[in-house]
Amino acid sequence: MAQWRNGNGTLTVTDAREGQGPRAPEAPEAPEAPAIPLRIAATYRTRSRGLLGQDGIDGALLITPCGSVHTFGMRFTIDVAYVDRKFNVIAVRTMKPGRLGLPRLRARHVIESEAGAMEAWGLRPGTRVSIVQEETDRVR
Secondary structure: OOOOOOEEEEEEEEOOOOOOOOOOOOOOOOOOOOOEEEEEEOOHHHHHHOOOOOOOOOOEEEEOOOOOOEOOOOOOOEEEEEEOOOOEEEEEEEEOOOOEOOOOOOOOEEEEEEOOHHHHHOOOOOOEEEEEEOOOOOOO
């Protein structure tokens, strides 16, 4: 199991069905998935704060571990993707400010972004995401 730390990284959306079965010869090659800037919230303090007090976000926020979210005190509508331990997307919801999301029992991580961004990235239930955390120089 990965040891997550607060920091930055990149998010890539891939199709979970990739590599399964033969490809139709007339099917065009899929374009390269874009690398989406990602902030990682792994400690209690950063998970609790999330996107509260912000007017928007460039890219996305990964909250880990997390099984449900709320939007009390939020200033903008967000997309929320619930992700399991193998980084398969379980559900994607759009939440307006002042809402309480239902807990997802299989969810281990939550990805948040501005409303409409996940649809543009092709992130939907059944897709898989990959996350690469940037290395940081730690002072010991």
